Amino acid sequence: xxxxxxxxxxxxxxxxxxxxxxxxxxxxxxxxxxxxxxxxxxxxxxxxxxxxxxxxxxxxxxxxxxxxxxxxxxxxxxxxxxxxxxxxxxxxxxxxxxxxxxxxxxxxxxxxxxxxxxxxxxxxxxxxxxxxxx
Numbered sequence: 001x002x003x004x005x006x007x008x009x010x011x012x013x014x015x016x017x018x019x020x021x022x023x024x025x026x027x028x029x030x031x032x033x034x035x036x037x038x039x040x041x042x043x044x045x046x047x048x049x050x051x052x053x054x055x056x057x058x059x060x061x062x063x064x065x066x067x068x069x070x071x072x073x074x075x076x077x078x079x080x081x082x083x084x085x086x087x088x089x090x091x092x093x094x095x096x097x098x099x100x101x102x103x104x105x106x107x108x109x110x111x112x113x114x115x116x117x118x119x120x121x122x123x124x125x126x127x128x129x130x131x132x133x134x
Contacts, residue, residue: 008099009057010081016057017083019048019094026096028109030118037073038082041122043095046107050090062086 006023009016023046034043055061062083064072074083074092084094096107 006099006101006104007056008094008102010059010062010076010079010083010098012076012079012081014057014059014078015055015062015076015081015083016059017094018054018056019052019092020054021048021052023048023106025093026107026109027111027113029113030115030122031113032117033067033073035117037067037075038095041118042112043082044097044107044109045084045093045095047091047093050086050092053092053094 003020004022006019007017025047026045028042028044030042035041037043059076059078062074063077064074064086067073067085070089071085071087074086075081076083081098082095083098084092086092096102099107
């Protein structure tokens with residue numbers, strides 16, 4: 001059986017990665033750290049064991065900033081793109097928007113962290129509401 005492989009990287013191409021195996025804990029988060037790190041109301045994440053993530057771009061591994069007692073936020077120091085978080089566990093949590101194929105079914109969130117921190121007007125519309133049908 002072939003091991004699944006996922007690739008992606010920052011907007012300038014300096015930070016590139018290859019992640020192997022099954023992505024874990026696909027979720028969205030609206031905590032203050034995620035909002036400030038990304039400039040977005042919500043981030044979508046998947047996790048991989050650190051040994052399953054290889055930094056293959058010309059910039060090597062991303063720059064990090066210690067954001068909590070157990071984790072560091074990862075970003076490209078050239079273009080500023082959000083890469084994700086590198087936890088002490090060791091886990092690498094990658095934001096799904098940086099994957100070359102971010103639409104894959106295995107990236108679909110199964111839960112939302114810090115729901116209470118999102119604005120009251122923020123909600124996911126059903127397919128029917130998004131289709132433009134009355």
